Amino acid sequence: MAESRQRESSHTANQSTQSEEQKADERMRETLLKADTFTNAPKVSRKTTTKEEREVIAKQQEEEHKEAEKLAKTATKGAIGRWWTRVQSGPNKVTFTMAIVALGVVYGDIGTSPLYTMQTFLNGQGGIQHADREAILGVLSLVFWSITLITTVKYVLIAMRIDNKGEGGIFALYSLIRKYGAWLAIPAMLGGAAFLADSVLTPAVSISSAVEGLKTIPVFEPLFREDANLTMIITAVIILLLFSVQSRGTESIGRVFGSIVMVWFAFLAVVGVFNLGNDWSVFAALNPVYGIRFLFSPHNAAGIALMGTVFLSTTGAEALYSDMGHVGRGNIYFTWPFIKVALVFNYFGQGAWMLRNQHNPALENVDSLNPFFQMMSPGVRYIAVALSVTAGIIASQALITGAFTMVAEATGLNWMPHLQVRYPARTRGQLYIPVVNGVLCVSTLAVLFLFRDSEHISAAYGLALTITMITTTVLLAVYMWYNRHKVGAIVFSIVFLSIQIMFFIASMAKFMHGGWFTMLLTLLILMIMVTWNDGTKIERSQRRHMKRKDFLPALEKLHGDFRIPYFADNIVYLTSDSEMKRLDTDIFFSIFADHPKRARAWWAVSVQTTDEPFTREYSVEDFGTDYLFRVKIRLGFKVSQSIPAYIHQIMHDLEHTGELPQQKSQYPKLDADPGVGTIKYVLIHKALMPESTISQRGALSLQMKYAIRHAAGSPVKWFGLAPYNPLIEVQPLFLSTRRPPRLKREANNLRQIESSEDVLALTKSSTKSAASKETKDAKETKASAKAESQAAKSGGAKPAAKPAGGAKQSVAKPQAAKPSAVKPAANQASKQAKPTTQHHPGKAGGVSKQTGSGHHGGEK
Known part of the structure; x- marks a missing residue:
C-alpha cells in the first residue's frame, strides 16, 4: 500500500516536472517568437508631440x-x-512666479555686497578709529551714487531696453550692432571673456566670505581655531552641491532661492533701519558733494583705490542685464525698487553704526572688523550668518546662470564650439550646459584651493568685471549712435566711461595681490574665442557650392555604374550648411575622392534649432532626381535631437509619396528596418595640410580650433549617432599649397650606368622642358618608324631599337668576371625601359607625367 502511494506520488511529481518543463519551453518559444520579429530601428510616433x-x-x-x-x-x-493691461500685454509683462524667480536668479550677487564692502573700506582706511564723519559720509555717498548711476540708470533704465529677442548681455547686444563694423567683435569678445572669468571667482568669494561668518559665533569659534582648513572644506562642499543641482533648471532653483532672497533683502532693510535709530543725519550722504570731496581729500588713506572698494557694491549690475532672458525685463523692473531700497537702508545703517562706534576702544584691536555682523546683537547674528551663507550660494547662481547664457550666445556667434545644451524649463532662456557647468565647478574649486580664504580671493575679485562694464558701455554707445541718438551716445559715453575707467584704474591695484589670476583667465577665454572665430572664418572662406548642372551628371553616372559596389544603400551627410539649392563641394569631394561612394541615395541633412519649444518640421529638395536629397530639419529647442529616428521617418515618407524608390532589405529579419536599406552616416572634419599657404596666425587658429573641438566633444553625441558607428571623414582645407622642390635621385642608385658621363647626360636630359622632350621623342619615333619601313621593303635586317627620349646609349666595357654577351642585353633592356617617363621640373610634388597619358603617376 505504501509502495503504491509512493509510486503515485513519484508519478505525480514527474507529471508536474514535465508540465513545468513544457511551460518553460512554451515561454521560450514565445520569447523566441518575439525576438524573431523584433526590430531595433529608431522609430517616431504618429503624433508630432508627446x-x-x-x-x-x-x-x-x-x-x-x-x-x-x-x-x-x-x-x-x-x-x-x-x-x-498695456504693461501685461507688452514685453514688460510681470508675473508673480517669475518675479520670485528674478529675486533668486538675478539679485544674488548684488545682494551679498553689504557683507564685505564696508569691511574693505575700513581696512583701507586703517581701522574704524581712522574713519571720521567725513570719510563715512563720503563712502556712503559714493556707494549710493554708484548704485544709482551704474545699476539703475545704465543697466535697468538704458541697457535693458536694448534686447535681442528678449535676451540681454554683451553678446546679445553685439548681435544687434555687428553690422556697423567688424572691430566691434573685439570689445564684445573681451567683455564676454572677462564676465566668464569673473563667474569663476564669484562662487568662491561669496560662499567663503559667508562661511567665514561662522567664526564670529562663540559656539563655533573653537572648531575653526583648531582646524584652519574647516572653512575651506565647508565652502568646497557647498560649491559641489550648488553645481550638482544646476541640471534641474533655474526655474525650480529660482523658486526656492527667490523666497529666501526675499527674506534676505527684507532682513537687510530691517537691520539697517534698526541701526539708523533716530539719527537720520547720515542721509546727508545723498548729496554727491560728500563723495567727490572725500575721494580727493588728503584724509583718504586709500586714495584712488577707494573706487575699487566702492565698485564692490555694483558687482551684480552686469548680471541683471545678462539674466534678462531668463526672467523677463518686466519682472526685473518690478522687483528692482524693493532691492535698491533694502541695499540703501543696510549701507546707511552700517554707516550710522560706524559713526556711533568710531571711538569705541573695544573695536580698535579687532582684526578685519566687519560692520555688517558687528552691528547686530549676538542672538541676531545666528540668523545673519545662516542667511548670508544662503545669499552667497544665490550670488553664485546669478553668475552661473549668466555664464550659461553667454556661452550659448557665443556659440551662436561661432566664437565657441557647439556644446550640448539642455532646456529644463519651458522657456528657451532657461538653459543648462553640462560641459560649462563642469568646467566652472572645477575652476571654482581650483580658485578656492589656490587662495584658500575670502581675503585673498577678494584681491582678485572685481577686476575683470570692470572690463566687462567698460566694453558694454562702448557697445551701448555705438547702438545709440546708429539709432538716432548721437547726442545721447556722446553724453552716455563721457559720463559712464569716465566713472568705469576710474573703477578699472582703482581695481588694478589688486593686480599683484590676485588680480593676475582673473586677467589670466580672461586672456585664456579670449584666446579661445579669437582662435575659434578666426578658424571658422578660414573654413567658411574655403566653402564652395556647386550648381545643379555641375554635380548632377557625375552623380547620375556614378549612380548607374554597376561595376562599383554599393558603399551603402543610403549615405547621410550631416552638415551645418544651410544652402538648399546647391551642393557643398565637401560632400561632392567625399563622394568621389579615393574610392567612389556609390549609393541608392545620397542625403545632405542639416538641423536647425527654433525659438519655439516643440517644433518638428522638415523640408526636402530632390534636385529633380530620386537619388539625391537635401533635407533641412527644424526642431524646437526642447526637442531631443534624435536624428536617426527622424531620418528613418523621412525616408518612409518619401517612399510613400514615390519620391524615393522602394528599398527592401535582402535580410528583412536581421535588418533593423526592413523597409529601408542600410544607412551610413558621415561627418566631415577639416584638416590643415602642411603645404598650405596660410599665415602663421591662421594656421595657429585652425590648429587650436581643432584641439578645442576634440576636447569639447564630437558632434556624434549631439546628433545621437553614437550607436550607429558613423564615419568621421577628414578632408583637407582647399587652400592654395606651396610646391616643394623636386627630389634628385642619388647617382649611385642609377642602374646600368657606370660612367660619370652617363650620369651627367641623364641629369641634363631630365632637366629639359616638357615641350622640347616631347618634340624630340616624336622626331626619333618617326625616324625609327621610317627606317624600319625602308628595311622591310628592302628585305634587310631590322635595325635595333633606338632608345627614345634622347638617352645616351652606354657602351659596355668587357670584364673578366662576367660574360660579355650578358651585359649588352641588360643594357638594352635598360635603354628600352627609360623612355617611358618624362620628368618635368617644377611640377607640384615632383609628380612625373606620362607621355601620351592624362593621368599622373601611372605608366604609359
Whole structure:
C-alpha cells in the first residue's frame, strides 16, 4: 500500500516536472517568437508631440486664457487698469512666479555686497578709529551714487531696453550692432571673456566670505581655531552641491532661492533701519558733494583705490542685464525698487553704526572688523550668518546662470564650439550646459584651493568685471549712435566711461595681490574665442557650392555604374550648411575622392534649432532626381535631437509619396528596418595640410580650433549617432599649397650606368622642358618608324631599337668576371625601359607625367 502511494506520488511529481518543463519551453518559444520579429530601428510616433508636451501646451494655453480674461476685467477699471493691461500685454509683462524667480536668479550677487564692502573700506582706511564723519559720509555717498548711476540708470533704465529677442548681455547686444563694423567683435569678445572669468571667482568669494561668518559665533569659534582648513572644506562642499543641482533648471532653483532672497533683502532693510535709530543725519550722504570731496581729500588713506572698494557694491549690475532672458525685463523692473531700497537702508545703517562706534576702544584691536555682523546683537547674528551663507550660494547662481547664457550666445556667434545644451524649463532662456557647468565647478574649486580664504580671493575679485562694464558701455554707445541718438551716445559715453575707467584704474591695484589670476583667465577665454572665430572664418572662406548642372551628371553616372559596389544603400551627410539649392563641394569631394561612394541615395541633412519649444518640421529638395536629397530639419529647442529616428521617418515618407524608390532589405529579419536599406552616416572634419599657404596666425587658429573641438566633444553625441558607428571623414582645407622642390635621385642608385658621363647626360636630359622632350621623342619615333619601313621593303635586317627620349646609349666595357654577351642585353633592356617617363621640373610634388597619358603617376 505504501509502495503504491509512493509510486503515485513519484508519478505525480514527474507529471508536474514535465508540465513545468513544457511551460518553460512554451515561454521560450514565445520569447523566441518575439525576438524573431523584433526590430531595433529608431522609430517616431504618429503624433508630432508627446503626451507630456501636449499637457504642457494645454496648461500654458489655459494659463494664457485665464490671464486674458483677468486682463479684460482689469481694463474696465479706470486709467490704472488700462495702464496695467498695456504693461501685461507688452514685453514688460510681470508675473508673480517669475518675479520670485528674478529675486533668486538675478539679485544674488548684488545682494551679498553689504557683507564685505564696508569691511574693505575700513581696512583701507586703517581701522574704524581712522574713519571720521567725513570719510563715512563720503563712502556712503559714493556707494549710493554708484548704485544709482551704474545699476539703475545704465543697466535697468538704458541697457535693458536694448534686447535681442528678449535676451540681454554683451553678446546679445553685439548681435544687434555687428553690422556697423567688424572691430566691434573685439570689445564684445573681451567683455564676454572677462564676465566668464569673473563667474569663476564669484562662487568662491561669496560662499567663503559667508562661511567665514561662522567664526564670529562663540559656539563655533573653537572648531575653526583648531582646524584652519574647516572653512575651506565647508565652502568646497557647498560649491559641489550648488553645481550638482544646476541640471534641474533655474526655474525650480529660482523658486526656492527667490523666497529666501526675499527674506534676505527684507532682513537687510530691517537691520539697517534698526541701526539708523533716530539719527537720520547720515542721509546727508545723498548729496554727491560728500563723495567727490572725500575721494580727493588728503584724509583718504586709500586714495584712488577707494573706487575699487566702492565698485564692490555694483558687482551684480552686469548680471541683471545678462539674466534678462531668463526672467523677463518686466519682472526685473518690478522687483528692482524693493532691492535698491533694502541695499540703501543696510549701507546707511552700517554707516550710522560706524559713526556711533568710531571711538569705541573695544573695536580698535579687532582684526578685519566687519560692520555688517558687528552691528547686530549676538542672538541676531545666528540668523545673519545662516542667511548670508544662503545669499552667497544665490550670488553664485546669478553668475552661473549668466555664464550659461553667454556661452550659448557665443556659440551662436561661432566664437565657441557647439556644446550640448539642455532646456529644463519651458522657456528657451532657461538653459543648462553640462560641459560649462563642469568646467566652472572645477575652476571654482581650483580658485578656492589656490587662495584658500575670502581675503585673498577678494584681491582678485572685481577686476575683470570692470572690463566687462567698460566694453558694454562702448557697445551701448555705438547702438545709440546708429539709432538716432548721437547726442545721447556722446553724453552716455563721457559720463559712464569716465566713472568705469576710474573703477578699472582703482581695481588694478589688486593686480599683484590676485588680480593676475582673473586677467589670466580672461586672456585664456579670449584666446579661445579669437582662435575659434578666426578658424571658422578660414573654413567658411574655403566653402564652395556647386550648381545643379555641375554635380548632377557625375552623380547620375556614378549612380548607374554597376561595376562599383554599393558603399551603402543610403549615405547621410550631416552638415551645418544651410544652402538648399546647391551642393557643398565637401560632400561632392567625399563622394568621389579615393574610392567612389556609390549609393541608392545620397542625403545632405542639416538641423536647425527654433525659438519655439516643440517644433518638428522638415523640408526636402530632390534636385529633380530620386537619388539625391537635401533635407533641412527644424526642431524646437526642447526637442531631443534624435536624428536617426527622424531620418528613418523621412525616408518612409518619401517612399510613400514615390519620391524615393522602394528599398527592401535582402535580410528583412536581421535588418533593423526592413523597409529601408542600410544607412551610413558621415561627418566631415577639416584638416590643415602642411603645404598650405596660410599665415602663421591662421594656421595657429585652425590648429587650436581643432584641439578645442576634440576636447569639447564630437558632434556624434549631439546628433545621437553614437550607436550607429558613423564615419568621421577628414578632408583637407582647399587652400592654395606651396610646391616643394623636386627630389634628385642619388647617382649611385642609377642602374646600368657606370660612367660619370652617363650620369651627367641623364641629369641634363631630365632637366629639359616638357615641350622640347616631347618634340624630340616624336622626331626619333618617326625616324625609327621610317627606317624600319625602308628595311622591310628592302628585305634587310631590322635595325635595333633606338632608345627614345634622347638617352645616351652606354657602351659596355668587357670584364673578366662576367660574360660579355650578358651585359649588352641588360643594357638594352635598360635603354628600352627609360623612355617611358618624362620628368618635368617644377611640377607640384615632383609628380612625373606620362607621355601620351592624362593621368599622373601611372605608366604609359
